[in-house]
Amino acid sequence: MLDIGVQTKNVVYDDCPEKGFALLASAGFSGADFSLNAYLNNTSIYTMSNAKRSPAPAGHELGDAPGYTMSNAERSPAPAGHELGDAPGYTMSNAKRSPAPAGHGFFSQSVQELERFFTPHKTGARSAGISISQMHMPYPIHVPGGNEELNAFLWNEVAPKSLYVCHFLECPYIVFHGVKLARSMGAEAAEWERTLAFIDSIAPLAKELGITICMENLYESAGGHLVEGPCCDAKKAAERIDRVNEKYHAQVLGFCFDTGHANLVGIDFERFMTTLDYRLKVFHVHDNDGAGDLHQIPFTFTRTRENMPSTDWEGFRRGLSNIRFDGTLSFETAPVLSAFPDEMKEDVLRLIASIGRYLGGEATSLMLMKNMPLHDSTTSPIGISRVFKEDE
Numbered sequence: 365m366l367d368i369g370v371q372t373k374n375v376v377y378d379d380c381p382e383k384g385f386a387l388l389a390s391a392g393f394s395g396a397d398f399s400l401n402a403y404l405n406n407t408s409i410y411t412m413s414n415a416k417r418s419p420a421p422a423g424h425e426l427g428d429a430p431g432y433t434m435s436n437a438e439r440s441p442a443p444a445g446h447e448l449g450d451a452p453g454y455t456m457s458n459a460k461r462s463p464a465p466a467g468h469g470f471f472s473q474s475v476q477e478l479e480r481f482f483t484p485h486k487t488g489a490r491s492a493g494i495s496i497s498q499m500h501m502p503y504p505i506h507v508p509g510g511n512e513e514l515n516a517f518l519w520n521e522v523a524p525k526s527l528y529v530c531h532f533l534e535c536p537y538i539v540f541h542g543v544k545l546a547r548s549m550g551a552e553a554a555e556w557e558r559t560l561a562f563i564d565s566i567a568p569l570a571k572e573l574g575i576t577i578c579m580e581n582l583y584e585s586a587g588g589h590l591v592e593g594p595c596c597d598a599k600k601a602a603e604r605i606d607r608v609n610e611k612y613h614a615q616v617l618g619f620c621f622d623t624g625h626a627n628l629v630g631i632d633f634e635r636f637m638t639t640l641d642y643r644l645k646v647f648h649v650h651d652n653d654g655a656g657d658l659h660q661i662p663f664t665f666t667r668t669r670e671n672m673p674s675t676d677w678e679g680f681r682r683g684l685s686n687i688r689f690d691g692t693l694s695f696e697t698a699p700v701l702s703a704f705p706d707e708m709k710e711d712v713l714r715l716i717a718s719i720g721r722y723l724g725g726e727a728t729s730l731m732l733m734k735n736m737p738l739h740d741s742t743t744s745p746i747g748i749s750r751v752f753k754e755d756e
């Protein structure tokens with residue numbers, strides 16, 4: 365049986381995290397997608413960017429990869445005597461602190477302060493028997509043409525601190541959004557270079573902390589249409605992931621397949637998932653009508669009165685079994701919980717968990733029936749050994 369997870373947003377609250385985690389456990393979940401992005405949501409990032417624009421530092425121009433340049437310029441190797449478990453980033457982070465833009469308190473706290481803040485969440489999850497199986501980094505990590513100060517803060521403070529929180533919560537995967545610059549830069553390859561710069565800025569820390577950062581397939585809106593955004597080409601994504609992991613000799617980069625985003629732009633689920641194969645580490649499972657990113661419960665939408673699902677859930681099940689997925693199947697359905705009355709929260713969560721068991725059922729039963737070994741993620745299809753040491 366696959367582990368099933370769901371977002372903590374709208375379930376786990378800061379005043380008593382234990383209660384929310386206990387609710388997840390009683391509804392049938394064993395994993396949780398920790399909504400770290402709720403502590404710096406994207407609306408507030410865009411609002412801040414528009415509200416407070418400061419002059420660019422000398423030689424540093426808009427449209428000239430502001431975050432990239434500043435980020436690299438300010439990055440230095442880890443100080444000597446920098447050990448795991450010793451809140452290393454705290455020191456590093458303070459030494460090179462990008463000032464927090466006004467009104468931006470949460471991530472301007474030190475790593476130790478953040479750890480203190482999230483201690484009840486950690487103990488609450490543990491006592492409920494829920495493992496924090498993935499989390500979502502605040503996004504975007506770069507506002508195109510946005511406030512310099514804010515972009516530097518996102519790259520230099522928010523991203524690394526997110527990794528420290530991830531490590532503190534004993535979570536192996538953190539999902540981030542690649543930059544959306546293909547249109548403004550005129551080429552997808554240029555956009556990828558910028559995302560790669562971001563990955564390079566946090567990959568050494570991810571490796572040190574034993575975390576795999578995962579990029580997800582996104583959409584963009586253009587002229588009233590939703591079109592493919594970053595990471596919608598599975599073959600390209602697979603090659604890029606391999607290249608990054610070979611560079612760092614560690615599984616620092618993986619993939620998060622978002623079913624809702626994929627449905628919006630007509631991606632073939634089974635083919636996409638099968639191409640990504642072992643690189644697919646986590647999921648954002650949710651449904652929509654094919655027109656809006658609604659984050660609803662699978663099987664909710666149909667295209668016609670004949671009531672066939674608008675999303676290819678059977679293709680999704682085949683994809684899971686093709687890759688012999690054995691991780692946590694996690695739902696990104698927090699908005700469902702604000703649509704239903706509070707009194708129905710547990711029932712709704714129960715339904716989501718049982719849909720998870722159905723979706724993952726084929727993968728699980730195939731593995732059991734044929735007594736196939738679990739997918740060997742240490743070997744790539746082209747035979748290159750991907751055995752990485754634990755401490756790398």
Ligand SMILES: [Zn+2]
Nearest residue numbers: 580622648696
């Ligand atoms: Zn998502």
